[in-house]
Amino acid sequence: MFNSHSTSKNHLAPILVDNISLELNNRLLINGISCQINAKGISVIMGPNGAGKSLFMRCLHGLATPNSGQIFYAEKPLSPDIQKQQSMVFQSPTILRRTVLANMLFVARQRGQLNPKTSIEYLAQVQLEHLAQHPARLLSGGEKQRLALARALITRPTILFLDEATSNLDPTSTETIEKNLQLVDQQGTKIILVTHDIGQAKRLADDVLFLNRGILTEHGPARSFFKSPASAAAKSYLAGQLVL
Ligand SMILES: Nc1ncnc2c1ncn2[C@@H]1O[C@H](COP(=O)(O)OP(=O)(O)OP(=O)(O)O)[C@@H](O)[C@H]1O
Numbered sequence: 001m002f003n004s005h006s007t008s009k010n011h012l013a014p015i016l017v018d019n020i021s022l023e024l025n026n027r028l029l030i031n032g033i034s035c036q037i038n039a040k041g042i043s044v045i046m047g048p049n050g051a052g053k054s055l056f057m058r059c060l061h062g063l064a065t066p067n068s069g070q071i072f073y074a075e076k077p078l079s080p081d082i083q084k085q086q087s088m089v090f091q092s093p094t095i096l097r098r099t100v101l102a103n104m105l106f107v108a109r110q111r112g113q114l115n116p117k118t119s120i121e122y123l124a125q126v127q128l129e130h131l132a133q134h135p136a137r138l139l140s141g142g143e144k145q146r147l148a149l150a151r152a153l154i155t156r157p158t159i160l161f162l163d164e165a166t167s168n169l170d171p172t173s174t175e176t177i178e179k180n181l182q183l184v185d186q187q188g189t190k191i192i193l194v195t196h197d198i199g200q201a202k203r204l205a206d207d208v209l210f211l212n213r214g215i216l217t218e219h220g221p222a223r224s225f226f227k228s229p230a231s232a233a234a235k236s237y238l239a240g241q242l243v244l
């Protein structure tokens, strides 16, 4: 069932999650998750608060280490080298105490992008060009989040992880971020995102992974997930009910 979103017909090596579990403080928080995620497209992780979505994403990106099981990218086990090619945007981004442009340049230089014009282009892409010389700490929440996305994009990651990157943002900032995600998706960047915004998931998702109590209860194409979710937990989540 977990492999219903099969990648066997395409030539791109997928992300393979092989029976990972994570226990912290004697609580089994990720419980034997196995799945195969396409190497391209937008995969959306959904589920109630505390389901383990952020922890699962941290495992995928190598920020948390499962107690058992393994994660493979294109058949290679997750390693610091693979992690370096990926980027993650968090719900509350860390913004450096310098200008917006300097925030970009700091990341860009680490990736050998020495031309400030490139940083300006990425800022324009998230509609922040006019604030390039502005102290980044003074940006609004939505502007900070757009800066965080531009900083992630300038690294040209193979995989872009976003953990509730648009929660509490106004529709314009959300739309700017979604348009950028659609653009980089078309350019071939794999996107894995966590959201509670069902509308956003419907707009963006190619496939949906639904987590409940640390278990991957279903994984499949977005269209069938939203039309007829297989698990009772996902059904009530989509119906806006409490999942206890
Ligand atoms: N470092 C940690 N140590 C111990 N428990 C943790 C740790 N991080 C998360 N947890 C617990 O693991 C469970 C899953 O947390 P996680 O943050 O992954 O949930 P989530 O699905 O992202 O929820 P939300 O929708 O609220 O962001 C929670 O019960 C949380 O308290």
Ligand SMILES: [Mg+2]
Pocket (backbone or CB within 6 Å): 053, 054, 055, 163
């Ligand atoms: Mg979370």
